Amino acid sequence: MADLIMTDVAKAYGEVKVLSNINLDIKQGELIVFVGPSGCGKSTLLRMVAGLESITGGTLSIDGIPMNDVPPAQRGIAMVFQSYALYPHMTVRDNMAFALKIAKKTKAEIDAAVEKAARILQLTPYLDRLPKALSGGQRQRVAIGRAIVRDPKVYLFDEPLSNLDAALRVATRIEIAQLKEAMPESTMIYVTHDQVEAMTLATRIVVLAGGGISQVGSPLDLYERPENEFVAQFIGSPSMNLLPGEIVETGAETVVKLSTGGLVRAAMATKTSDKGMKVNLGVRPEDMVPTEAAEHVFEGSVAFTEELGEVTVLYFDKKGDAAQVIAKLPGIHGDLRRKQVRLGVDPKKVHLFANGRSLLYR
Template structure:
């Protein structure tokens, strides 16, 4: 297995179109690192540069301490699982999994042993003699993963492998990938997805890409609980974090805030100094952290416009004006079933430990 190191990596197309810049990242042996970000942020491009399918415009990529910028893909010890299954339709599952080993002239006994072991890990043993057309979408994706496993690569690369599956299969296959990683604890894996649920449930660390670079790197809970800016705060979590325009009206280890969109005063455990007094900020509160306020202190007040009853919880939609007068939808998740709540005025607040403060887009915890 291998570790990877990217130093000042950049990608420019045609000498003028800059896609990625200043990418510095260390990936340790045994990690499952997930690249996430909005469409067009360069996550698949970065994965393809690691694979050698795209040329690195600037910077260096090291695998196990060796610079591989000019090493061809076939010699990097990397296996890639694509969004499409890319299986040979006229070959059986066994033949698809054997194909790369045959090209490498691996002895038949070793080849058969590798295929049988991979099939057992992926629960494909009973399907080895079937053609791809006789398999479900999830089974085909497992065959594509198995084709990578038999090569025993240094690094596994996954490029949105579940995006072609329906919702139920996505969940089932995601669980299978997580179980596979547990069976292969020393395997280094890099996984690209636009689905933050996949990122949160699979990753040992998440790399959030935005604005041609890395916005933040951390464990799933670090990014969820301590985002370094508004972009990461709203990208990680579903629905997105609520951002309310507000003002700092009290400083110290505990900060007192007042929102401008129908709110009273409330507190945050984010510390501030006297120089922050009166600062205009955005207050971030996740929908699942908003609860009805019982007293005069509250973060938001508004009328319930839409109610989504989901059984175990009820999702409420409000409308609050931003500081720039645009409409900003405020969402609250309440546990349980709440009937006859539409149209009611509600005061909402949050635990001080769950209230984030952003100034000029940056969390005050990271300034």
Template sequence: MGSLQLKSIRKAFGPHEVLKGIDLEVQDGEFVIFVGPSGCGKSTLLRVIAGLEDATSGSVRIDGAEVINTPPAKRGIAMVFQSYALYPHLTVKDNMGLGLKQAGTEKAEIDTRVAKASGMLSLDPYLARRPAELSGGQRQRVAIGRAIVREPKLFLFDEPLSNLDAALRVQTRLEIAGLHRRLKATMIYVTHDQVEAMTLADKIVVLNAGAIEQVGSPMELYNKPANVFVAGFIGSPQMNFIPAEKLGQTGAKTIGVRPEHIALSRESGDWKGKVIHVEHLGADTIVYLETEATGLLTVRLFGEHAYAPDDVVFATPDRASLHRFDANDRAIV
């Protein structure tokens, strides 16, 4: 079991309030990801859950038990950091089992748990090696294995893929997703990378300036953002925002349209403009254009398209996919 309830969590460093009353419920077995810009409080919130930071006020319950005054080692959590934090003089096997050894677990039980975790993470060939003999991806798998052997109630991940190159990030992301399915464990994961969030999470928590902007599944946040902040943060390239008055729209302050929900034509369309830059990505073509009606507009086209700077084009949005926001930047349903 690994449910989590946060109630009115506040954290201040002197006069600076980093967390401003966080309320959140995580169900047993959920994969929940905290996202948000740098400085929004996501890592601080994870550290409060772990007990590595003391909350200024509020309640943290794990499986219904209040742990706000419980030391980290007794909370039933295991944490994987951005840095691997492996002991260089110990083998992979000893690194993975060290926490259990320090807790007084019998050697036979340590060997059993290490073997099980090693099998899950394909680390069997490396058990006798030391960290210096491993790649970055292998070291991160050892750090994850060290967490698995503890059989915690909660797995906490703090930007675990940040030190890996692009290919290893994808590979390790797949391994973490598979691990979650096999373990059926509760995982809370912090990242600034929305691709990680969209591809891994059951539930995403979008944080901004110490407060929760929205909680929902990846597609809920993509299709029904609660406000301009969430709409602009989720999705790549970012949603286009156009003052409603420029489009003659009433009852709204801002109109949002995602780049993939705009069609381009050389012959006709709603908004006439000039191409200012094109990114040819193979699978996609990203076209940036300037139109009198909208200003700068980003358009995402699937596949390869032969647009070039200074081309005159016409853009037409999918009317059914427009997002409308009020004067307070809240979505209008």
């Protein structure tokens, strides 16, 4: 039951710096999700918390106690691995009991803890089976059970769902959410590359990129108020469109003239001195709506469409240097292929970035 604080935490392998300046204050009861592109160091950071990787700079403390040099088993953490990492030669019961046996707990204590965890995870009928006789989802639950019996201060999950098939992934995701609800006091850190997992599970999301933290915030915070272009494009699928332009009108509302043609009103205050500033205007594909008005964010010919039933994704022909624009319209619009479409956007849904950073956070 603990707060976990990282101060200037860094990781370097010899000369190669993998992570630096990681400052993070995790409160008890939070479920923190680390997301980021492959190789951003999210798993490394988790393993540093676990003690499986050394911390080469800064301090990691749990409950106010520095943990940099504390062996993994004494940090009060438990980890669930992507590959489950069950001991293949032990039954489910022995897998869950192993840590307690090592800690020389009495048999009664061990049995009680194992039975309780098995009940929570509906594993009671499988206690005497070997891992190889279990399905993927059941194995994952055993891995979680192995964490629960230790009653850790902090739970660490390293991409726990990525070895499961799509349907099972959704089911297990919901189980983890329910598990968290059942243990509101426990702190959890969860690494994933799956946005949906991040958005649905997290109290706060930590976006890691380029060896540091890009932004920390609640899921909707990151979606609605991304601090920089990276986060803006990383959260949401398909990712946010960025269109180069120039501020032509300032004040309580800002007007941007886009190099691809189009004039957009943004519900964001700017100073007079900002006039003429080169910006990137960000619009999420799902915020674009067909319009007849002269004021529009993009007009172009649809190169191809993806009809998902629920929504239709439009891919436009590229215009100049700008990246391909993608729009997502509710409903079925397959007939728009090869047609000219004009799109508008609600001024409240417009993002402005200068030099990669959002004007909201100046």
